[in-house]
Amino acid sequence: MRRIALNGLWAHKRRLAGTFLSVFLGVAFLAGTLMLGDTLQRNFERLFGEVTAGTDAVVRSTTRIDDDAGPGQRAPIPASTLARVRAVDGVAAAEPSIEGRGTLIGADGRAVGRDGPPKLAGNWIADPRLNPYRLAEGRAPRTGDEVVVNRGAADDGGLRVGDEATVRTPEPVRVRIVGIATFGSSSGVGATTFTAFSTAGAARHVMKRPDAISSVVVRGEPGLSQAELVARLRPALGSGIEAIAGDRLAAERVDDIDQTFLDGLRTVLVAFAGLALLVGAFTIHNTFAIVAAQRARESALLRAVGATRRQVLGAALTETALLAAVASLAGLVGGIAIASALKAMFDAFGFALPAGGLEVSATSALIAVAAGVVVTLLAGLAPALAASRVPPLAALRDAALEGEEGGASVRQRRSLTALARGARAGGARAGGARAGRSRRRRPLTALVRGATALIAAPLPRLRGTVGTLARRNAIRSPRRTARAASALVVGVTVVTAITVVGFSLQRSLDDSAARSFDGDLAVTGGEFEDASLPPALARELAALPQVATAVGLGSGSARVDGRNGVYANADAAALSRLVDLDLRAGSLDALGRGALAVSADEAEQRGWRVGSPVAVVYPDGARATLRVGAVYGEEGIAGDVLLPRAAWERHAPQSADRTIFVSLAPGVGEAAGKAAVERVAERWGAPETQTRQEYVDAAGDGVRMVLSIVYVLLALAVVIALLGIANTLALATHERTRELGLLRAVGQTRGQLRATVRWEAVVIALLGTTGGIVLGLPIAFLLTRLGDAVGIETFAVPVAQLAIVLVVGGLAGVLAGVRPARRAARLDVLRAIAAE
Structure with a gap:
């Protein structure tokens, strides 16, 4: 049986190419992630060991x-x-x-x-x-x-x-x-x-x-x-x-x-690598399920000549294990390229990582290979079990997957009818169980069939006979269509959820900035509002004749009520003239060295109210007890705690502002006021000066940059999903060899045949993309409801971005169908007609 397994693997190597790629890419991503973490860890250890x-x-x-x-x-x-x-x-x-x-x-x-x-x-x-x-x-x-x-x-x-x-x-x-x-x-x-x-x-x-x-x-x-x-x-x-x-x-x-840094980076990258392996598992399972169904007659013949179920199962698992081992080892080598690509990606987005030679630990290599083998074996276990359960009697008939799903030939239907009669005569109970399973599958099958029919409805009008054939091919085997689209559903679900959550966070930040900032201009320390602006700059801007008010908002590390963190500091009374903090209790005008302001959420979590004592440790180690002087509702700009500037400057050697808010004097235009502010700022290192609208629009820039990185990381999972579609169509082409040959014999051109397969791929890709969007929206909604801690106040759906996801899904379907379409068009007509 071991030799049969090896021969079977070699005989079907082209059918399993897509599965090999799925395992390879998933393991390569995981290995590259672990290699990058090992490399950074060793580089820092070596570097700090050297310099100390x-x-x-x-x-x-x-x-x-x-x-x-x-x-x-x-x-x-x-x-x-x-x-x-x-x-x-x-x-x-x-x-x-x-x-x-x-x-x-x-x-x-x-x-x-x-x-x-x-x-x-x-x-x-x-x-x-x-x-x-x-x-x-x-x-x-x-x-x-x-x-x-x-x-x-x-x-x-x-x-x-x-x-x-x-x-x-x-x-x-x-x-x-x-x-x-x-x-x-x-x-x-x-x-x-x-x-x-x-x-x-x-x-x-x-x-x-x-x-x-x-x-x-x-x-x-x-x-x-x-x-x-x-x-x-x-x-x-x-x-x-x-x-x-x-x-x-x-x-x-x-x-x-x-x-x-490193632990967080590793966690994020490993999570995306896990997603890629999960998506790959769907592709692997789908491929083995189709191959097992296509080889049902072969499995039955083995049973007929004396092979036991255990032996058939062992042969199938041996094939799966060999494929998993080879693909995982290749993925380990591919991880070297992935690690370099990941570093280049972070460099391109402005997050440069330390350079150094690539390090690979034995533990990381073992984890990557073991993950690939285990995922592949688990994904191939159910098809292997199904192959072992094929009865020897099935060797007397054709047992293609299409017959199982309603597309069998006349000869297959006759065989199935005869077997069904025998089953009713000798085992009605078993038949009833199968019918029960069929009924349980029917709602999902009907849903997939209906969704596929709806998506493919325009094809007959757009592409005529080619479109009609593509539509019928996608509809007649809903289980195969669902399997092909399942991996893409998972990938697009994650893309949709992250897109909607990120957009909601951006909208919340933008809304918060628009709602609370009442000034005309803002001077910022950088894209992430780095606290590096001298407080003296705000004072000099306030002295300009074009400026009515200028107030700085700083931030720095402190310990408040036993919690370390980065907290805001400002002259609260002056800040309130340009920023609406939505005062809930107390008074911002009365805050001095001995009082601080807190957000309503923070006050509720810590049990504070106006007058509550709060222990503070400043950057120079000085300790003080401040009282809560005000509670505010708008935390988008000021954060959870607003420390008094008068006390902060005494205990922070490098007190700095991250933003300076400016209101212009009456009668001063925005352009003239901005020019005056920029002339002064030029002498202080030329920080960026923004209009109110520019400041509002830039509130979510950090989120947009992070989302860009996330999309790049998600791209691999989507690529693996598209490989699954291509692999399924390639297997279906092999399965429908006789049918394709008959179409060519009655006059269908190679171009028409290629178009039919490509359009079928588009339908499957759109089904997976649509399904992912439909599933991702409620998941995103739940995540935004749990996202108050990171400032998500608004649930917003980016219709334009999701439309782009849908269009890209359709275009990706075209790419996924290229190889199967070419293979179908190259079939020899006479051999195809003669195929069993």
């Missing part, structure tokens, strides 16, 4: 505020800590480290760096063994207006040694680039930018105070272990300050990137 190799210990604050957007930040420590560390026995070298934010402006006047990765600034560490950066060109900074930038930032911004540039910290600082550096052996940490001042320059522009630093990096004497060095440092440190080993620092940095 000379650091034996780090002295830092114990207060750390995490957030979802990055590894968080620690409170600064007194600059006097440096002298105490240097005095510890066993310390060979100790250098201050200052870390903060700094947006480098490139030669084209735009901010350097991609959307998402941090834009950092700090000091150049003099000891090369303690400095993670290595000078590649130029020299170290000596004065407060000299800087070194990482090579990736210099290349991206078109900057060279000797150029003058601007760095927003957030105030614009005019600097001269005196050096280009690498991060270890890399141009940087992904698309992160780093600008290094001298220590004095960083204290002035980044830390904003000379008496504080971020940390102290320490190198021990030769022969002194890191653990011993840390033990000696601890007694010299004050309260709230700790010392950790350099190895732990490297591990923490890798863990931070895992938690804030």
Whole structure:
């Protein structure tokens, strides 16, 4: 039986080509995803291990505020800590480290760096063994207006040694680039930018105070272990300050990137890979079901000559397992190309990932191959069981799939009639069971038949006889049509659900911006409203004669009531003159240093009301208890918590705005007002100035970018689904060889035959696309009802986008039908007529 299985697989290799591709693509996507995760993990481990190799210990604050957007930040420590560390026995070298934010402006006047990765600034560490950066060109900074930038930032911004540039910290600082550096052996940490001042320059522009630093990096004497060095440092440190080993620092940095970036990236990509495998499972099951039905006579002959059901089942499963193993191993190799393609895709959308050689772990390879084999075996199990249940008597008749579904030949119908009579005479009970199963299938069959007839109704008028034949071919075998369309239904359902949810989120953000923003202009820090605008810019804009009011809205990391996060801060009374926050309780005018405002949803979740005390930890580690002074309903702009600007600026060294809202003076036109604002903003690093309508339209830009990436990832699942349609039509062509030969014999041209098969593919594709849209809409509705946490307030259906999905589905059907149509047209007429 093993030899029969091998021969059967080889004999039907063309029929199983589509299944091979489905398994191959699904496993390749999964393998590529896992490879990309392994590569990034190993690159970061190697990179941080390399750059911290000379650091034996780090002295830092114990207060750390995490957030979802990055590894968080620690409170600064007194600059006097440096002298105490240097005095510890066993310390060979100790250098201050200052870390903060700094947006480098490139030669084209735009901010350097991609959307998402941090834009950092700090000091150049003099000891090369303690400095993670290595000078590649130029020299170290000596004065407060000299800087070194990482090579990736210099290349991206078109900057060279000797150029003058601007760095927003957030105030614009005019600097001269005196050096280009690498991060270890890399141009940087992904698309992160780093600008290094001298220590004095960083204290002035980044830390904003000379008496504080971020940390102290320490190198021990030769022969002194890191653990011993840390033990000696601890007694010299004050309260709230700790010392950790350099190895732990490297591990923490890798863990931070895992938690804030890699884990999320892997989860999303694996989810899409799982979807591709799921869609592939439908195609695999469909193919094996059709092949098993077409080989029913072969299975019956095996039973007739003595093969047991177990042997027939074993042979079928052996074929399936061999196909699964070969396709999965090939998919593992294909994963290399997929991993490179995924990285290129993220680079193209502005989310640059660190470069490095491809890494493949044994665990990831095993997971990918095992997933492909298991999914294929599960998808092929039911057809294999069906093949093992074919009775030996079936060898005496033809047993094609079409006969099973109402399209049998006269000879088949006669055989079936005779068998039915015998069944009634010897086993009415079994016949009743089969009839019951048929009745249970009838509603779904009728639904598919009716939907197919409706979709294909225009074909006779559009294409005449060709259209009529295509329509009848799709209608007469509804089970086969449903099987062919099932994979596409799954893919389009997900596409529809994500499209509608994304559109609803965009509409909610747009509506929120339109509803709450009452001003005329908005100055933003970037596409994702990066908090990098100096608060002084708002004050200078407010002084313009063309401007009536200008108020900044900032954001930053803090801990509110024990929860770390990024929270908004502003002068609430001034903000309320330009932004309608939908006040529910309290007063925004009365907010000062001792009070904050919260959204109604946040107040309900945390049990707050006006007057409730709230514990806050600021970025510098300072702790305060504020009271709830106001509760508002509009959280689209201000978020869940609005901290007082007066208190925030005292405890955030780099207080910055993400948006500055502007209302124009009476009689000032929009164009004139915008020009005046842009002239001032030009001196502050040229942030983008938008009209009210432009600001509203841009509210959902981040969602649109994410959706673009999602659509690219979903494309593979749709491609696999279309392969399923093509494979089904190819198998159906083999199945209808005699019928096609008769059509050619009575005068149908090859072109007409190709058109018939292509139009049948279009009908199936439109059925799958329509079914996916119909199923995706209610799923999307349920998701939007559960989406209040991400700001989805409105359920909106993008009719135009879904119409495009439908049209693309039809066009894809044309492509899916090309290969089966060509194969059908190449059939030899005489051989086709003589076929059984």
